[in-house]
Amino acid sequence: MSKTKRLSKEEVLFIFQEEHRLCSKFDCEADESIKLTFNSSIDDWRDSLDLLPWKPLSRHLNRAFKIDIDTKTWKSVLVGDKKLLDVCELISSKAEINIIKPQKIFGTSCLSYSVFQYIKLEFEERGIDTKNLRPSSLVSPYLNNHFEHFIEFFNINFTGTIPEIVIKSSNHKFSSNKWKTLSKIFWSLIFIMIAMGLNNPLWLVICFSSIALYLFVSFKFLMDNNRYSLGPDLYIPEVITFKGLINRIIKEKKLHSIN
Numbered sequence: 001m002s003k004t005k006r007l008s009k010e011e012v013l014f015i016f017q018e019e020h021r022l023c024s025k026f027d028c029e030a031d032e033s034i035k036l037t038f039n040s041s042i043d044d045w046r047d048s049l050d051l052l053p054w055k056p057l058s059r060h061l062n063r064a065f066k067i068d069i070d071t072k073t074w075k076s077v078l079v080g081d082k083k084l085l086d087v088c089e090l091i092s093s094k095a096e097i098n099i100i101k102p103q104k105i106f107g108t109s110c111l112s113y114s115v116f117q118y119i120k121l122e123f124e125e126r127g128i129d130t131k132n133l134r135p136s137s138l139v140s141p142y143l144n145n146h147f148e149h150f151i152e153f154f155n156i157n158f159t160g161t162i163p164e165i166v167i168k169s170s171n172h173k174f175s176s177n178k179w180k181t182l183s184k185i186f187w188s189l190i191f192i193m194i195a196m197g198l199n200n201p202l203w204l205v206i207c208f209s210s211i212a213l214y215l216f217v218s219f220k221f222l223m224d225n226n227r228y229s230l231g232p233d234l235y236i237p238e239v240i241t242f243k244g245l246i247n248r249i250i251k252e253k254k255l256h257s258i259n
Contacts, residue, residue, distance in 0.1 A: 003098070003099040004096040005096060005099050006096050007096065009038075009085070009089050009091075009092040011092070011159065012087075013036070013038060013088050014159050015156055016084065018162075019049065019151065020048050024048060027049065027050050029050035030048060031047045034047060034048040036048060039084070040083065041083060042078060042079075042083070042084065045084050045087070054079050061091065064156060065091055066095070067091065067094040067095050069090065098157070100115055100118055103117070112135070112246050115246045119153075122157075123153070126146070126149040126153065128149060133242070135243040136241055136243060138241060139240065139241060139244075140236075143234050143235065143236065147234070154245075158249045158252070160252060161248050161252050162239070163238045164238070165236055166234070166235065166236075166237060167234060168233040
């Protein structure tokens, strides 16, 4: 597993597209409707996943892709009238992934064993306890307890192998787009009500009481979404165990990681 392969700009774009597909529905501030392309603006990309400001985002990208790009260079592609193409080209100029080769087990080449050992090693580097990790281990506990690291690792190294992530609970998050629309309508009405009731103290009391209620409901909504997004109910319907996930990785041969 010592050989590596440089990521192309198309592969980097695919990584961002898959991250958006898998994760945007679990963030009420993310915009699920955005379709990411090379021509997408940086603002659209940021809105698609409610991304961090450019400085912490650059640090995150360095860590996620295991690259070392200086702050000045990151600023040149993350600030101003730039496109997602600029980010993809910059990352692809540095980022590499490992090429996994079969290892011999009892005289027989075994690709599944190599993939499992690679997963275990990468999990350990991210601080995930792998003491009890086996091919027969359930995927769901690791997905729930280490959501960010799980998605980051599999999406960069084996892009497209995770078909869908769903929530068992019926209390699925309310659509972020619907929430944003309702919020805009609410604030528009509040401004109109305040303007109409400037000389009516009772009317103003009603307005500010409505604002307080809205803030309370918003806070509860965000807490509930966090609880259901990263709680114990996330799972991948088509993948139950790590053995099943590894078999899917080998079958898909995503990003040419498996040779």
